[in-house]
Amino acid sequence: MYFTIAVRNLLQAKRRTLLLSLAIGAVTMLLVLLQSLSQGLNETMIQAATTLSAGHVNVAGFFKSKPSDASPILSDAPPLRAILEKETPGLDYVIDRARGWGKIISDSGSVQSGLTGVNLAEERTLTKIVQMARENEYRDNGRDQVLGDINKLAEPGQLMLFAAQARKLNVTVGDQVTISIETIDGQTNTMSGTVCAIARDIGFMSGWSVFLNRSSLKSLYEQADTSTGALMVYLKPGYRGREKEVMDSLRGILESKGYTMMDHDPNPFWMKFDKVLAEDWIGQQIDLTTWEDEVSFLKWVLVALDSITFFLIAVLTFVIAVGIMNTVLMSVRERTREIGTVRAIGLSQSGVLTMFLLESLLLGLFATALGSALGASIAWLIDSSKVAITDDAIKTFVMSDTLHLSVLPQHVITAIIAFTFITGLSALWPALRASRMQPVTAMSSAT
């Protein structure tokens, strides 16, 4: 009966119900949209990061032959890899990448870049996720077609650039470039390479990334084949989001096998040189990081977006809460005589409270369900229509040239519960006032 009364009263006051539903629904929709944007960014970021520079968990480190130098390498990778492959909880696979930093020089320019040496045979996502650019994307008057082939990275002397680098160097697929690096002893080594592929940019991280054949990079640095840059650990889907946990248990495992571990520093390896150089030790230390640590310098984008979302939603919520309170107060005033009547007939104070709260909660549930359904649909529509981002700055930060939105069911459910709860909470005070009305006061009111 409470339910019947509540529903019918909502239907009775159509204009009011509609207006409030619109407001509550709109905020819920906005929240779902913004959350899906944040989630989408997060997903794009993890994909870019785990493709370009990190596994879910990274096992890397520094080797110091004397206290005053530092190489970002693992000097003896194979036994370490064996341990990881055997003991990592939730392991999907491990890949091995050599790392370096150098200059790519063409006839008309040069760029500084990180160098990643890949063994294409063991790469799993690289060839799938990195998309090839059409020639006209990096060259004026270029052909409207993809040139080159990423699979050629399997051959020595081959390298892959990203579009922004190709544009700066004014090269196209098939061109020769010179790669120049400085070894730990301060000696400059160079080699000549062939551009076998040019990929679409993946945010600004790709501007600092050149992929080349692993053994070519190793010989450029004159390093033993058993040393490497990083072992990247990829986890099974069920373990995603538990990277920290996995990292911590790996720390324990490696410590127990006698490895010296660096303290956890949630930053990418290239930000750690100065610190390690200043330290007074020699030999090998292992550094464990998660993919998030490796892109920590980008995290502020997500933090900023989430803060804006929070602030916006908080302000709107406040406005709406006041609106709901006012509306319920109005409804209580209009229904004073009805309240008096039902109190006289024998409805308890808590019964009156229930009557008004139920009405608001029903309204809230209806409006938030509708709003979040709408928000989710819009997010899905935007995502599947692959809206192109035209602004370069935005493209850089979202690390994608299309807008990716991702709706998580738990976000939708949380939004519905939270806003229904807020609706109820806003109605609480006026509802309490209604319940405390003396039946005689309520009855003697006019109209």
Place this chain on the structure above:
Amino acid sequence: MSAPIVQLSNVVKEYPLGHVTVTALDGVSLDIDAGDFITIAGPSGSGKTTILNMIGCVDVPTRGEVVVDGQPTRTLSDRALTSLRLHKLGFIFQSFNLIPVLSVAQNVEFPLLLQGHIGAAERKKRVAEMVEKVGLTPQSGQRPSELSGGQRQRVAIARALVTRPRIVMADEPTANLDSVTGQNIIELMRHLNETEQTTFIFSTHDPKVMAHAKRIVRIKDGKVEDDGRGNASNNQAAA
């Protein structure tokens, strides 16, 4: 003779009104027997509504004692008063006061639902019976706004009586009705008083309505002028 179902002794009700205090009831003493059909009569502002509110447990006296079905109301909590109203009392209002969003049958069912302990089948049966008694079976699915004034007051009567209360309070139940309809309503109440043994206490201005009462209590300026048994509170106080 059994104890009266309602007893008022030296009831004073004062209302604060700004800086002054309005004395609505000024030492009212009154006994009402079970099964009576009694009217409270008096000019406007004399205190009729206030007396009915005291007996109906929607308000409590400032001083003095009101005993309803053996329970002194002044010391009862809101919860206890609510329960007393739900189980022992029925209300009929001057302007009907039905719940606008509920149908005739649902309005009548409402107090039974509040009582809680009655099963759905039994509820349905009692509602149907009561609606039948007030002659509204054909309208039982309609909303109050679709009914005439007289029909609405019949719904209110059915709602007041469906719980089989000991006492039914009616404050000027005919004031918003034309005189013929008003007469019908009073006759219906009188009929139910006879058949259901329910005590009715109602107030009115209308001499024609008053004429149906078994007993007439006349009040003026918050005092009982004539309690219908040859007593007046002033006389008592003077004696």
